[in-house]
Amino acid sequence: MEKLLIIEDNEDIRSQLRWGLAKDYEVLVAGDRLEALPLIKKHTPKVITLDLGLPPDETGCEEGFRCLEEILRRIPSTKVIMITGNGEREHALRAVQNGAYDYYRKPIDLTELKVILARAFHLSAIEKENSRLQDNIDQQCLSPAGIIGTSPRMLEVYSSIRKVASSEVAVLITGESGTGKELVAKALHELSPRKSKDFIAINCGAIPENLLESELFGHEKGSFSGASGRVQGKVEYANNGTLFLDEIGELPLNLQVKLLRFLQDKSIQRVGGREDIAVNARIIAATNRNIIKETEAGSFREDLYYRISVIHIKLPPLRERGDDIMLLANLFLRRCGTEFGKKLRRFSADSVKLLTSYEWPGNVRELENKVLRAVIMSDDIIIEPEFLDFSLSSAKERIHSYTNLTLKDAREMVEREMVISAIEKQRNNMAKAAEMLGISRPTLYDLVKKHNIAKNLEYIDLPN
Ligand SMILES: Nc1ncnc2c1ncn2[C@@H]1O[C@H](COP(=O)(O)OP(=O)(O)OP(=O)(O)O)[C@@H](O)[C@H]1O
Ligand SMILES: [Mg+2]
Incomplete structure (x- = not known):
């Protein structure tokens, strides 16, 4: 039951209201401001009726206004209905101007008051729902750098991002393919003091092993055949910014050693170079592999794992x-x-x-x-x-x-899917797709027509 607070110094009216409304609400009562305030704090009633003439100013209205102000300061969303005596119309209007929801003139007619109360509770519920929806929207906008989602698991992720973004610690992001690891890495950069500097990403899995070292650390002229000039590596480019080591699980062991050296010394040497070059980069790494297992199995260096995973953000599937x-x-x-x-x-x-x-x-x-x-x-x-x-x-x-x-529907569905999938797998080569499905080419064309698949495949070579 909703809580309703009645602030009224007249004992008769108070008990009349309490009994009259007990069926509809959990009624709390207070005789004056000081009695009311602790109740408000404890119960946060959504609706309050407030007698304007409260002691010690029963005939005036100052105590009533004071009480109104204090209520609204504590819970601004409370709907306060001012109960006024006859000829206090001006005060009533002033109360509404000061934030009261409505006023009601004595003598009290219970049926009438009930309607007003029900409306006040209704409005309060609407406002609450509205603010919940708004919170959701805010939460989505708040979710760093365009990451969408309001599930509890994602809220945890946001909270980790906010906590660590501004620090310099290395962050490891793990999660299945397509869970948004790169998005999170960018968010960390965007929310960090380095945001005006570069975010340099390198995909350790996409570069052939023999080129990866030079890609990471750069090289000097003539350091290997084809190295015609001095080239800076990604690590150097990330100086003062963020270095995102994507697919770090793919990093070969010899480069793991070199990366570890960089993380310890904060300096690198280009391939074929002697000079130590200081680099100040914030490290974020990501992988969809189970790197803890790989560390145990020895394919990923444990010391490197500890360096890069000071903070570990796990993205849920x-x-x-x-x-x-x-x-x-x-x-x-x-x-x-x-x-x-x-x-x-x-x-x-x-x-x-x-x-x-x-x-x-x-x-x-x-x-x-x-x-x-x-x-x-x-x-x-x-x-x-x-x-x-x-x-x-x-x-x-x-x-x-x-x-x-029905069974027939299911068969059709599977048939259609198999046809589409075979054609796609064979890149629209109908002869191969037919062979894969174990049917003749004409049969395949019939199925394509039957399931209206041509529409869905852009380059299919349908005979007329
Ligand atoms: N929570 C999210 N809200 C909005 N878009 C998202 C979200 N998560 C992922 N995406 C989008 O999904 C796509 C994949 O995200 P991302 O490249 O960050 O994943 P990943 O974990 O790095 O994947 P992979 O392991 O394959 O590299 C991107 O287009 C990204 O913008
Ligand atoms: Mg990725």
Whole structure:
């Protein structure tokens, strides 16, 4: 039951109200300001009726106004209904100007007062809901540097980001592929005092091993064949800024040693160089590998692991982020829709079921791609599951998530998926796709027609 506080010095009125309203509210009563304040603090009632003429100023109104002011200072959202005597209209208006929600003139008619009270509680509930929604929005905007999500797991991540961004400590970000590790690394940089300096990223997994050392530390002229001039490495470029070592789990052991030396000495030598070059860079590393296991297995140096993981931020997989899935899906839908000039899109109920029950091995990146594809492929306002292109591996979940699915429907669905997947895998080579599926080419073309797949594949070579 909602709490209602009645501040009234007249004992008769007080008990009349208390009994009259007890069925609808948990009624608290106070005879004066000093009695009321502790109750307000303890119960934070959403609605208060306040007698204007309170002792020691029963005939005046100053004590009433003082009480109003103190209530609103403590809980500004409280709805205060001033109860005034006859001929106090001016005071009543002043009270409303000072923040009272409404006024009511004595003598009190209980039925009438009940209506006013119900309205006040209703408004209070609306305001509360409104502020909750606003908080959600703020939280999303607050979420550093465009990271979307309000799930408890992500709020923890934000809180870690805020705590460590301004410090200089090394941060290790781990999480499955597509969970937003790079996004978090950028957020850390953006929220740090180094934000006006460079954010230099290097993907340790994407550069051939023989070039990686030079890419990281630079080289002197003639240090190896093809080294025609002096080149600065990424580490040097990151001086005063942030160095993001992406896929650090891919770093070969010999370079792990060199990186460790840099982290200890804060200086580097270019390949083929003798000079020690001081570099002051903040280190952020990321990996989707289980680096602790690799450390135990010896493929990642333990001393390096401790250096780079002073703080460890673990990004949860998308499937563990609850409502964030639809939050992100709708956001991507809106974004892509605007980009392609297609508006008023939404997901059908079946699509929502599918999106929220899917495993998301590719996490946010996969979700983004699926939505983009659906926006391009579907001309409908409502996005149905068929446009979300769930691969065969998820067929089981899809089948479970459909309502009223017959065996025939399921067969059709799997057939369609297999055809699309084979054609995609064979890059639209119909002969190979047919072979892969164990059917003849004409049969494949029939299936493509039957399932209306041509529409969905841009470069398919359909015979006329
Ligand atoms: N919480 C999020 N809110 C909005 N966009 C996100 C979020 N997480 C990831 N993304 C988007 O998903 C894509 C993948 O993110 P990112 O590249 O940071 O992932 P990653 O963990 O580095 O992946 P990988 O391990 O494959 O390198 C990017 O386009 C990114 O903007
Ligand atoms: Mg990445």
